[in-house]
Amino acid sequence: MGVTKSDLFNEMQNELATVAKVLAHPARVAIIQHLLKSNACINGDLVQELGLAQATISQHLRELKLVGIIQGTIDGSRISYCINPVRWTEIKNQFNELFDQYPTAIPGECC
Amino acid sequence: MGVTKSDLFNEMQNELATVAKVLAHPARVAIIQHLLKSNACINGDLVQELGLAQATISQHLRELKLVGIIQGTIDGSRISYCINPVRWTEIKNQFNELFDQYPTAIPGECC
């Protein structure tokens, strides 16, 4: 159906999946990395940086904003986007909570 | 178009996005967590555990297998699935490489 039965899963599972979905596009990863490097940038820059249309980038920015990874403040006629540090740490911890449920690899240990 | 222009992005960005896409469904997160807990399980168990049809779960397992997060070995008429520990660590490091490009949150520091 293309529709996820999210009522079957717990909150942690749904939340992690939601955040993962936002990271599940290379353009959004690229946007994040660009913001990490420049610690503030704008839509216009990104259109040059990545090779996507302005409308497409604006759409990706909206999704990143929706899960709170980035935040934007109006700066004259432009908008300064940057990583939301609190949310960033939150997400990092969310992922590591999952990753740390398994000890570091011991090759050949598994089935 | 629904088609990702992956040639615009670098390998790290494409790979991270690919792995994130696999984690971007709560059923797959749930499957992973179940495997983490039981350290080996099978398709049949999961049909009981989650409320999804057998065909659907098989499909999710295939995607997890495709990116190497899990591996399955034939065990009579059943299949034992488990986390691939080496790949697991690889993925964990891949995410943390991104996460660690930003220092831990200092609230109110951003724009």
Next chain:
DNA sequence: AATATCTATCGTAATATTGCAATATACTTA
């Protein structure tokens, strides 16, 4: 061998995502 069990695959319907041109909105500057 016949039957039951377990898992994978196929086919299909419903929905979601990606990308962009066109357009709207909002601020700036002349």
Next chain:
DNA sequence: TAAGTATATTGCAATATTACGATAGATATT
């Protein structure tokens, strides 16, 4: 205020994902 610049939104086409019934293949049990 008019023109220019920056960003968001809308509408649409192409493709991808999710889910499941039906079915196939493979092993186990009787």
